[in-house]
Amino acid sequence: MTGHSPEIDPHTGVETTGHEWDGIKELNNPLPRWWRFIFWASVVVAIGYWILMPAWPALPGLQGHTIGVLQQSDRADVAADTAAMRQDRSVLSARLAAVDASSILRDHDLSQLALSLGESAFGDNCATCHGAGGRGAKGFPRLADDVWLWGGTLEDIERTIRLGIRSNQTDTRTSEMPAFGRDELLPQDQINDLVQYVLQKSGQRADPAAVVRGQPLFETNCASCHGVDLHGDRSKGAPNLTDKDWIYGGDAATLRRTIYGPRNGVMPAWVERLDPATVRALAIYVHSLGGGE
Amino acid sequence: MASSTLIDLRKGRPGSGGGAGAPPPEDGPIVLYARRKQIYPQLVFGTFRNIKWLLLFATLGVYYVLPWLRWDRGPGAPDQAVLADFAGGRFYFFGLEIWPQEVYYITGLLILAAVGLFLVTALLGRVWCGYFCPQTVWTDLFLVVERFFEGDRNARMKLDKATWSFNKLWRKTGKHTVWLLIAFATGGAFVLYWHDARLLAETFFVGRAPMTAYVFAALLTATTYALAGTMREQVCTYMCPWPRIQSALIDRDTLMVTYRSERGDPRGAHKKGDTWEGRGDCVDCKQCVVVCPMGIDIRNGPQLECIQCGLCIDACDGVMKKIGRPTALIAYDTDENVLRRWKGFPARNFSPFRPRIVVYALVFCLTVALMAFGLTTRSDIEMSVLKDRSLPFVQLANGDVRNGYTLKVVNKQRAHRTFDVQVEGLAGAMVEIIGEGGDAGRPVVSADADGVERYRLLLTVAPGDLRGSNADISVVLSEGGKTVATTAATFLEPETGNAS
Numbered sequence: 001m002t003g004h005s006p007e008i009d010p011h012t013g014v015e016t017t018g019h020e021w022d023g024i025k026e027l028n029n030p031l032p033r034w035w036r037f038i039f040w041a042s043v044v045v046a047i048g049y050w051i052l053m054p055a056w057p058a059l060p061g062l063q064g065h066t067i068g069v070l071q072q073s074d075r076a077d078v079a080a081d082t083a084a085m086r087q088d089r090s091v092l093s094a095r096l097a098a099v100d101a102s103s104i105l106r107d108h109d110l111s112q113l114a115l116s117l118g119e120s121a122f123g124d125n126c127a128t129c130h131g132a133g134g135r136g137a138k139g140f141p142r143l144a145d146d147v148w149l150w151g152g153t154l155e156d157i158e159r160t161i162r163l164g165i166r167s168n169q170t171d172t173r174t175s176e177m178p179a180f181g182r183d184e185l186l187p188q189d190q191i192n193d194l195v196q197y198v199l200q201k202s203g204q205r206a207d208p209a210a211v212v213r214g215q216p217l218f219e220t221n222c223a224s225c226h227g228v229d230l231h232g233d234r235s236k237g238a239p240n241l242t243d244k245d246w247i248y249g250g251d252a253a254t255l256r257r258t259i260y261g262p263r264n265g266v267m268p269a270w271v272e273r274l275d276p277a278t279v280r281a282l283a284i285y286v287h288s289l290g291g292g293e
Numbered sequence: 294m295a296s297s298t299l300i301d302l303r304k305g306r307p308g309s310g311g312g313a314g315a316p317p318p319e320d321g322p323i324v325l326y327a328r329r330k331q332i333y334p335q336l337v338f339g340t341f342r343n344i345k346w347l348l349l350f351a352t353l354g355v356y357y358v359l360p361w362l363r364w365d366r367g368p369g370a371p372d373q374a375v376l377a378d379f380a381g382g383r384f385y386f387f388g389l390e391i392w393p394q395e396v397y398y399i400t401g402l403l404i405l406a407a408v409g410l411f412l413v414t415a416l417l418g419r420v421w422c423g424y425f426c427p428q429t430v431w432t433d434l435f436l437v438v439e440r441f442f443e444g445d446r447n448a449r450m451k452l453d454k455a456t457w458s459f460n461k462l463w464r465k466t467g468k469h470t471v472w473l474l475i476a477f478a479t480g481g482a483f484v485l486y487w488h489d490a491r492l493l494a495e496t497f498f499v500g501r502a503p504m505t506a507y508v509f510a511a512l513l514t515a516t517t518y519a520l521a522g523t524m525r526e527q528v529c530t531y532m533c534p535w536p537r538i539q540s541a542l543i544d545r546d547t548l549m550v551t552y553r554s555e556r557g558d559p560r561g562a563h564k565k566g567d568t569w570e571g572r573g574d575c576v577d578c579k580q581c582v583v584v585c586p587m588g589i590d591i592r593n594g595p596q597l598e599c600i601q602c603g604l605c606i607d608a609c610d611g612v613m614k615k616i617g618r619p620t621a622l623i624a625y626d627t628d629e630n631v632l633r634r635w636k637g638f639p640a641r642n643f644s645p646f647r648p649r650i651v652v653y654a655l656v657f658c659l660t661v662a663l664m665a666f667g668l669t670t671r672s673d674i675e676m677s678v679l680k681d682r683s684l685p686f687v688q689l690a691n692g693d694v695r696n697g698y699t700l701k702v703v704n705k706q707r708a709h710r711t712f713d714v715q716v717e718g719l720a721g722a723m724v725e726i727i728g729e730g731g732d733a734g735r736p737v738v739s740a741d742a743d744g745v746e747r748y749r750l751l752l753t754v755a756p757g758d759l760r761g762s763n764a765d766i767s768v769v770l771s772e773g774g775k776t777v778a779t780t781a782a783t784f785l786e787p788e789t790g791n792a793s
Contacts (some may be wrong), residue, residue: 106732111729112746115749131683132683133682133684133697134684135684145687145688146690147690288728288749290687290697291689
């Protein structure tokens with residue numbers, strides 16, 4: 001402190017800073033003390049934060065960022081939480097995978113776990129094609145009804161999920177409908193007769209003359225899989241052609257397209273991506289959607 | 294600190310004359326800033342002081358002891374009488390158990406607190422401020438400690454003026470140490486309401502308690518120490534909104550701590566043996582001022598700062614007895630009566646039956662009745678039936694129509710329960726429950742003690758029983774033949790009967 005007394009501006013009564021520009025003097029109205037206190041306190045807190053927490057990016061010689069004394073890492077926290085959750089669930093999950101599928105349905109705790117696990121796993125993995133709640137879509141069978149191509153028991157469903165359909169697994173469910181038109185196995189007019197026959201058998205309007213021509217053609221070319229009564233065969237995944245349930249559609253044009261060159265749809269084998277407990281939970285969830293046998 | 298900063302930036306102007314708190318000169322800028330004056334309330338004895346001691350022990354006792362009370366709720370349930378269990382999602386209050394979806398009971402409690410404050414304030418002025426407010430109670434407690442270490446008013450003033458010495462040092466250190474201990478006990482007791490008290494007390498000091506417990510214990514330790522130890526009357530005058538609200542709630546018929554000016558004035562010193570004719574009873578001894586925890590003079594009339602604790606009544610009554618005049622020169626009285634006495638009318642007896650009081654009381658009683666009705670008649674079971682949204686209905690191969698639902702059962706009893714499921718309003722429906730396990734031979738759902746369970750409910754109707762339009766149905770849960778819950782739902786059917 002020097003001895004001189006500050007200059008007081010006569011108009012406002014406030015002391016000046018002593019600085020002068022072209023006759024204009026600056027008043028000394030300092031920031032409030034509480035404001036300065038909070039400012040310096042913030043500076044101190046910030047320095048403490050740099051030391052304790054990850055703060056500075058890419059300093060030379062450091063990879064990524066400074067780690068901080070506390071070594072706090074959200075990524076590591078999430079990994080630890082996930083591992084802890086798996087650990088918590090492991091007992092029930094192990095039981096879920098160990099006991100046979102149908103006895104899960106008789107156990108209250110296991111079926112509750114399987115249904116909630118299955119619901120979320122279905123949403124993550126299956127609903128993209130089969131729709132929410134197993135609604136189904138064109139080319140992707142509805143799972144909420146009681147029509148099953150490969151069987152609707154728990155064991156059947158679980159095997160389908162595990163190994164897929166026409167997947168790369170050796171034990172996968174597979175069958176191949178011939179491409180009668182594309183491979184020129186049948187001429188176009190015979191395919192049309194077959195279409196009329198299937199239309200008539202599934203309760204739709206059909207040309208009677210073509211139906212008569214179509215019946216022997218069906219028995220020669222199709223009945224080995226779809227059956228003489230057209231009720232299908234689950235061991236080959238051959239659909240029942242007499243009901244109202246169609247994967248791709250039951251109208252004449254779609255039927256013709258199917259016989260000309262079938263799609264032979266593929267479902268991935270989930271054994272490659274999901275653990276046995278999740279596959280089992282999925283099977284129980286799908287079974288519970290309504291059509292389980 | 295916070296209160297003294299509002300208009301801090303005006304400091305240094307000539308108006309304040311360097312010495313803060315000095316009155317501004319006539320033509321200078323108006324200075325709104327006033328430096329805080331340290332208040333040294335003197336100990337007083339009397340009726341209202343005794344009431345305050347009693348309430349201090351009662352309220353602090355409840356606060357510190359409540360988390361330690363036990364209440365047996367059976368196995369698996371917390372046995373703490375009062376517990377806000379956030380992790381488990383329950384609020385326990387003795388025999389009451391509030392679930393998160395019943396948060397409206399907490400809302401009701403808040404309404405009761407608000408209306409109760411309105412009622413009491415309109416009736417008796419700021420009794421909350423003067424007797425029950427934590428700020429008042431803890432400040433009183435801190436003052437006890439201050440008196441223990443530093444003595445009463447005059448000794449404390451002397452000590453503060455004295456230069457630092459060993460005597461001053463140990464007294465100040467002792468006071469602040471005990472203050473901090475009390476503050477920590479306050480913050481520590483607060484967190485006990487949110488966790489199992491015994492477990493938390495065991496883990497707290499070995500560093501294994503939840504982080505939130507440490508944060509809130511530290512927070513309340515700091516605020517208790519600062520608010521009750523150092524800030525005191527500044528909290529009531531500057532920080533608290535209640536003094537502003539109260540001015541809208543108080544009217545001329547409210548009982549308030551009042552100096553009866555018509556009897557006291559003109560005031561002045563009085564020598565023993567002098568006549569009392571032609572003068573007031575107030576001898577200007579300033580006892581009412583020195584005992585005031587807010588540092589005001591009640592003789593200036595009703596003031597924002599006054600918390601109406603009644604200590605000035607005790608002080609004045611003591612003096613009046615000593616000089617042989619009637620007591621109650623300062624007393625609980627209404628503005629209306631003061632006015633009437635000035636005009637020479639007789640004072641009216643205090644009557645609580647005024648329209649606003651009756652309305653507040655009615656609202657209060659109505660809320661209590663509604664809550665009591667809700668609490669006594671609330672069901673210990675809840676059920677929700679949520680229809681599958683992705684599929685309105687499923688037509689099965691044989692023509693049957695099926696609807697799927699998610700059925701949720703909430704069991705608020707402390708015992709495992711099993712319920713029969715029936716569906717009304719849907720003739721010929723086959724009811725199927727998935728997720729129960731076991732084989733009861735009929736559709737049942739069960740729920741664990743204090744638990745929530747989800748099931749799938751499938752309703753299937755044969756083509757002959759279809760009615761061709763959507764059906765409003767009821768899902769009914771019954772326990773031992775007695776209906777315990779009913780929920781409405783809808784059964785959807787194909788409109789033409791042959792949709793695929």
